[in-house]
Amino acid sequence: MAKKVKSVFVCQECGNESPKWMGQCICGAWNSFVEEKPVKNYTKSPTLTSSTYPQPINKIKTANYERVDTHIGELNRVLGGGLVKGSLTLISGEPGIGKSTLILQASHKIAKHHGTVLYVSGEEAEEQIRMRAERLDAIHENVMVVSETNVDVIENYIKEIKPAFIIIDSIQTLFKPDLSSAPGSVSQVRECSNVLMRIGKGNDIPIFIVAHVTKTGDLAGPRILEHLVDTVLSFTGERTQEFRVVRAVKNRFGTTSEIGVFEMKEEGLVEVGNPSEIFLDSLSSDVEGAIVVSSLEGTRPILLEIQALVAPTNLGFARRTAVGIDLNRLNLMLAVLEKKVGLPLTNQDVYVNVVGGLKPEGTSSDLGLALAIYSSMRGISIQTTKVLAIGEISLTGELRPVSHIGKMIKEASKMGFKKCIVPYKSVKKMENIEGIKIIGVKSLKEAINGMFYSK
Incomplete structure (x- = not known):
């Protein structure tokens, strides 16, 4: 039996x-x-040899990781200088955001300069990829395209072609015949990822893996996928807007604080070398409820416009809506404005928006957010093309310094700003910057008086 x-x-x-x-x-x-x-056929543990015996950390030799230049500057910045040979890079994003466009452009650049690229698609036919490549002007004879989902067949293709770069689009479509579960399940994703990792590490081939996301923006499927790969890239942006931002969520070979900014055009994704200039392109000179702030993204300071609209509520409960700003941070600023400045906001709807779709990191935009809300509430305009506000606001209403404020002010000076309001403690540690007047304030109340009521 x-x-x-x-x-x-x-x-x-x-x-x-x-x-x-x-x-x-x-x-x-x-x-x-x-x-x-x-699964019965688990991989057996390797035989214990002298090379696997525990060693003192000071005697372990370090290896210099060789990187592959993608010839896309913004992508190299996020990766930490390029793709490391043998690394697995996972890229995620909403449908239609431009993931396939970015990896197809990268495959064309790498094929042009480094050798054969294997593009494995489990969602599209070869003809569809060819049509997109024609639109992007990204056709090269070294780009090998195949529509396949069987990971064993893909492994045979890799052994035969021996590519310099591999693209898997997407991991949720791959399956291993030995497993009875459907593609995209935990078992299939885990086993297929292990096969790809073994191929990449064993042959020093960088692999780009595309993954789906859920409705909340998180990676679909098991979290084990994020632990297996070396780098996780998040591709964000609104499909109705032109700008796309690539951010490293995890990076074993570099920092996770850098971002890459692209602009979606008919010819594909175009690098944005100076994001501040793009985000401030439609800046008005004199308007209520708008001010320019600065955020440090990795090593690059970026100037952003924050807009606020305060209107009387008609529904009984005041609404708080924030796009690009954390809602909890907005509620903190509203509480400080009401308690420490005396601004009546209990029966007012407050709407806040960061122009361009970028979410500023850190707390350097607190002061600008508070000043924009005050400007809209009181109906006082701000010279947005000349004034910059940088600083963190504490619950006591005092201004606290933020890191790398000098870089932010130098970027503002290059963009033509004439005045910058900063925490008083930061002025002592800062060197003089030509062309811009630095005003140090100790509290939010002092900043409001200096901005709106000083002669």
């Missing part, structure tokens, strides 16, 4: 296994368990 094969139920959100089906997983997800057969 044949022995019955027992099955397990695996959560498709976190990978938790259960001997029986459950409505809710321990991670909180509902109806996420799928029945799968357990």
